[in-house]
Amino acid sequence: MERVLTNYIRALRLAGAAVSPAEAIDAARTLTVVGYGERATLKESLSLVLAKTVEEKAIHEALFELYFARASGSPLRTPDAEPRRGGVQDGEGGEAAGAEAMLDLASGADPDRLAAAMEHAAAAAGVDDIRFASQGAYFARKMLEALGVEALEARLMDRLETRTDDARAEAQALMEARALLTREARKLVSQRFEVFGRAATETFMNNAVLNRPIDQLAMRDMERMKVLVARMARRLAVKHARRRKVTNRGQLDIRRTLRANAGYDGVPFEVVWKRKHRDRPKIVAICDVSGSVAAYVRFLLMFLYALNETVADLGAYAFSAVLRDVALPLERMDFEAAMEHIIVELGSGGTDYGQALVDLQDQHWDQIDRRTTVLILGDGRSNHTDPRLDIFAEIADRAKRVVWLCPEPPGRWGTGDSEILRYAPFCTHLSYCATALDLEQAMDEMLMAYD
Amino acid sequence: MTAIPTPQGLTSIDAVTAGLSTVGYISTRSISTAVYLAHHLRKPVLIEGPAGVGKTDLARSTSRYLGYPLLRMQCYEGLDESKALYEWKYGKQLLYTQILKEKIHDLVADADGLDASFAKLNGFQDLFFSRDFLEPRPLLKAMEQTGGSVLLIDEIDKSDEEFEALLLEILSDYQVTVPEIGTIEAKVPPLVMLTSNATRELGDALKRRCIHLHIDFPDAERERDIVRARVPEVSAELLAQLVSFIQLVRGENLRKLPSISETIDWARTLVLLHAEALEPTLVRETLNIILKRQSDIAAVAAKVETLTHAAAQAARGDLAPEPA
Numbered sequence: 001m002e003r004v005l006t007n008y009i010r011a012l013r014l015a016g017a018a019v020s021p022a023e024a025i026d027a028a029r030t031l032t033v034v035g036y037g038e039r040a041t042l043k044e045s046l047s048l049v050l051a052k053t054v055e056e057k058a059i060h061e062a063l064f065e066l067y068f069a070r071a072s073g074s075p076l077r078t079p080d081a082e083p084r085r086g087g088v089q090d091g092e093g094g095e096a097a098g099a100e101a102m103l104d105l106a107s108g109a110d111p112d113r114l115a116a117a118m119e120h121a122a123a124a125a126g127v128d129d130i131r132f133a134s135q136g137a138y139f140a141r142k143m144l145e146a147l148g149v150e151a152l153e154a155r156l157m158d159r160l161e162t163r164t165d166d167a168r169a170e171a172q173a174l175m176e177a178r179a180l181l182t183r184e185a186r187k188l189v190s191q192r193f194e195v196f197g198r199a200a201t202e203t204f205m206n207n208a209v210l211n212r213p214i215d216q217l218a219m220r221d222m223e224r225m226k227v228l229v230a231r232m233a234r235r236l237a238v239k240h241a242r243r244r245k246v247t248n249r250g251q252l253d254i255r256r257t258l259r260a261n262a263g264y265d266g267v268p269f270e271v272v273w274k275r276k277h278r279d280r281p282k283i284v285a286i287c288d289v290s291g292s293v294a295a296y297v298r299f300l301l302m303f304l305y306a307l308n309e310t311v312a313d314l315g316a317y318a319f320s321a322v323l324r325d326v327a328l329p330l331e332r333m334d335f336e337a338a339m340e341h342i343i344v345e346l347g348s349g350g351t352d353y354g355q356a357l358v359d360l361q362d363q364h365w366d367q368i369d370r371r372t373t374v375l376i377l378g379d380g381r382s383n384h385t386d387p388r389l390d391i392f393a394e395i396a397d398r399a400k401r402v403v404w405l406c407p408e409p410p411g412r413w414g415t416g417d418s419e420i421l422r423y424a425p426f427c428t429h430l431s432y433c434a435t436a437l438d439l440e441q442a443m444d445e446m447l448m449a450y451d
Numbered sequence: 452m453t454a455i456p457t458p459q460g461l462t463s464i465d466a467v468t469a470g471l472s473t474v475g476y477i478s479t480r481s482i483s484t485a486v487y488l489a490h491h492l493r494k495p496v497l498i499e500g501p502a503g504v505g506k507t508d509l510a511r512s513t514s515r516y517l518g519y520p521l522l523r524m525q526c527y528e529g530l531d532e533s534k535a536l537y538e539w540k541y542g543k544q545l546l547y548t549q550i551l552k553e554k555i556h557d558l559v560a561d562a563d564g565l566d567a568s569f570a571k572l573n574g575f576q577d578l579f580f581s582r583d584f585l586e587p588r589p590l591l592k593a594m595e596q597t598g599g600s601v602l603l604i605d606e607i608d609k610s611d612e613e614f615e616a617l618l619l620e621i622l623s624d625y626q627v628t629v630p631e632i633g634t635i636e637a638k639v640p641p642l643v644m645l646t647s648n649a650t651r652e653l654g655d656a657l658k659r660r661c662i663h664l665h666i667d668f669p670d671a672e673r674e675r676d677i678v679r680a681r682v683p684e685v686s687a688e689l690l691a692q693l694v695s696f697i698q699l700v701r702g703e704n705l706r707k708l709p710s711i712s713e714t715i716d717w718a719r720t721l722v723l724l725h726a727e728a729l730e731p732t733l734v735r736e737t738l739n740i741i742l743k744r745q746s747d748i749a750a751v752a753a754k755v756e757t758l759t760h761a762a763a764q765a766a767r768g769d770l771a772p773e774p775a
Contacts, residue, residue, distance in 0.1 A: 022659055026492065033491045034464075034484075041464060044484040049492075052663040054499075238652045 015199035099155040106177035121146040233306030282313035288378030321349030323359035354388035380420030396426040405433035476512035495643035497661035503710030514601035526610035580631035691766035
């Protein structure tokens, strides 16, 4: 019976619900308490012991139905629980016996036995390892081989060559049996794919999308990407939501200690230690929305706005020729509509980093203070205008950190009209940022400065 | 681990449901299973869910129907072991120092030399750090119960992460370590319930040690049962209507959804006002009982007529099958 449980736990893990070995042991203990008898109880119990968040409970809910909905009759039948029957698995059973046994199976006289044989074959063929839907035919064939279909096929060939009416009738029966068994096998394989393979495929696709450069994403990846960005943002929010108190042990805060002990005539009963002050994250994002970078900006802003539980203080500015505050449309409008609006409004015109910095200094200078992280997303291609390094240096001076994310690979930095290498000395952090994973990492580092 | 006797109320899942209903707690299968497993697996239950769905009340009701004492530990930021586990009785220790000071002369009078005096005093060394000077706080108290107990650690998400780490020893081994004394093991492991409103994500280490129960808003039928159990005076018609109304309100896009406790309060209010059925004006006047935000109240007040009408219709549908 343990196999049923361990396989189920494996399926849960594949579907993205983390189950630790300790929890697996708990589940096994739970089963000794509640037993396999009642399906509803089993489901509730496993949900209580194995799934520890609402999302995991939803995964469990869906998977339990799939997993324990095996074939007909008793849902919890397992290969090892069934006594081995007939010559079905024993390939040595001889050609005739094999074919006879298979005909017998396919006759439909004993559906339980057929189901059991299918389970056996599935175990022998390793169907639980299925990853992709396209492997279905392969696994079905392996199952049939495990059932001993070769004996049946040999017999079928033999009958087809013998041109008598009897032989033709038998060949017909054999073909039907083979078709039925194939159908059954395919059914079982596709069900196992739902349990073990579907989630794995999803994970594979997700990873593929995350590792693809953002400007090469196809339109159909966008929906998937949105979900993933939300998930990454949630993960970061959880990670950084809680700023731990850090006491500088051993460093006496004399002022506070004196104050706290004024009531005891200055005798220091209560000692107050110095504490590290923690800033609340404040981010000012400055985004180049010219054609070459627009796709990246979209994800950066999506990410930043998904993070707004953690980063309450968020400013967003977009520019190509001139710089504007875009926080308002992003907050008020639907995200897609807001992006559209921003790009139409600001996206045209030659990129001018110098002018953007001048605008920032003129209009939004008070937004940058010592707890601000200035986040710049752009390729630093300024159409040979004055990069205004003096203003940039001043920003670097005022702000806590200056982080520059560049969608261009380092090899092209400094070529043509790229000014990025001249800005680089003033940046706390400058990195090449092409995929969603790079973006997540950059965000993580940025928030780390406030932990 | 020694076998712990199973009380009558924990012999089966149905027994738990029945037991809880005797003290007016309407359980679901999942809640009862959690309590049942908590006892049989010796594991704490971590209860999550929106505010006011009966998380704390589950612990209270469990202790009541089992006849166990309830030890409650309210968590807050800055909670530490001296408030949760144990504290030394400083006053008593000081007093004893005074007594010792007076008696010390008699004790060492017959010893000559410093070394002999020290040797003599050695025997008293542990006096100040013994069980007699220990002030047990809720967690230690729970370990000391001999007849079983329910330990409620309320709103664990409000405490610091350090406190969570402190709990791990208690939750997995049912023991408390006092450095000066040693390890104190639970005589009878308490039934531990932790509640959380998910203001922060709890650590994996804690979650792994617990059975995780998520209580959500109840469906209409269970909510009616709960209100009937708590406010028996309410008429069947009013009950059906007000529960349908609350269920409809939960479908609206509100900042803070009304929970069961609000439904019960509302039922009490309506009974006090001698209401027999929901009327738009009455609803509008009492909206502040079920909704706690001005913007929410404004949003629902605008739709009171349609909601009341829909609730009345839904209630008729619900009442029809059972003529009683």
